[in-house]
Amino acid sequence: MTTISAPAGWADPQWRTTALDWVAGHLDRHGRRVTGPVEARVRPWSLVWQVPTDAGPYWFKANNPGTRYEAVLLAELARRTPGRVLDPVAVDTGRGWSLLPDGGPSLRDLPEPDPGRWEGVLAEYADLQRAVAGGAGELVALGVPDQRPEVLPALLAGLLDDRAALLLDAEGGLDPATHARLREHLPRFAEDCRRLAAGGVPATLQHDDLHDGNIFVTPADGYRFFDWGDASVAHPFGTLLVTLRSVAHTCSLPGGDPVLLRLRDAYLEPWTDRHDRATLREVAGLAMRVATVSRALSWRRALDTTDPGRAEYAEAVPGWLGELFAPLPV
Structure with a gap:
C-alpha cells in the first residue's frame, strides 16, 4: 500500500477516499450513516471534516506528523x-486520525463573553x-511531547540553534539582539525551571492553547475540553499564559485586572490542599514565563511540514520566544 505523507497528501484523491472509507466504516459500526459531502477546514497542522450523518454532524481530524500524538491522547x-x-x-494512532461526535456550542459561541x-x-x-x-x-511514553x-532548558538551547524555525535570516524573524539576549538568559531560564521542578506541583498534561474556542459548554455536565494538538506534559500552571491573555483580549481587560487575578486564584484553588496561596501565585508567575518557550515549541511542531501554507504562521515561533521578556497577564 502506498503511504501518502501529510499534509501534502490531504488533497490526494487516494488519501481522501481512504479517509472517507475509514470514517464511513466506523460510523456504520455505530449505527450512523453519512448523508452528504463533508465540509473541510485545512491548516498546515491538521485537516478537519464536518461529516453530516443521520444523527447530526460528526468530526474527523487528521493531524500532521508534528501533532499526530493528539489521536492517542484523545x-x-x-x-x-x-x-x-x-x-x-474511533482513533487511528498510527495515522493521527480521530473521529468525534459533535460537542455542541463552544464557550465562544455563547451570546455574551462573561469572564465569570x-x-x-x-x-x-x-x-x-x-x-x-x-x-x-x-x-510521554505514548508520544505526548x-x-x-x-x-525545557535543553529544549530552549536547541531551539535557539534552529535558525530556520526562528527565521533568523528572514523578514519577521527573531532579531539578532533578541537572539543574543535569549542565549545570555539561558542560565536564568534554567534556574527558573529548576525552581518549578522543585516546587512540589507535579507535571501533568498542559493544553497550551486553552481559550474559549476550545471548550464545549454542556449545561447538564459542565465543560468538555478539546483540540489537544498543542498539548504537552509540562508544569500545569503554564496553562494560565494563554488562558488569561485570551480572557483579557475577549473582555477588554488590562493586565493585572482584578478579574484576571480572581481567575488565576480560582484555577490555583485545587492545589491549596498542599500549598499556600502565596507560594502558588509565585509558582504560577514562573510557569507562565516558562510557558512562552512551550508555545514556541508547540508552534514548531505544528509547522513541521513542507506545506507552503506554513509560511503564513511561521512568525509564531520567534514571536512566542520573544514573549519570554514581555509582561505577564497577572
Missing part, C-alpha cells in the same frame, strides 16, 4: 477523565490535570 483522556473530553468514535464563567471552567480543567498527573510518564521543567 483516547487516553476519554479513558482517564470520562466526561471532561469527548469520547472518540471561567471560574468554573478553570476549576474543572484543574481537576482534569490533577487526575492525569500520576500518569504523566505514561503520556515532554516539556517538563527538567528538560
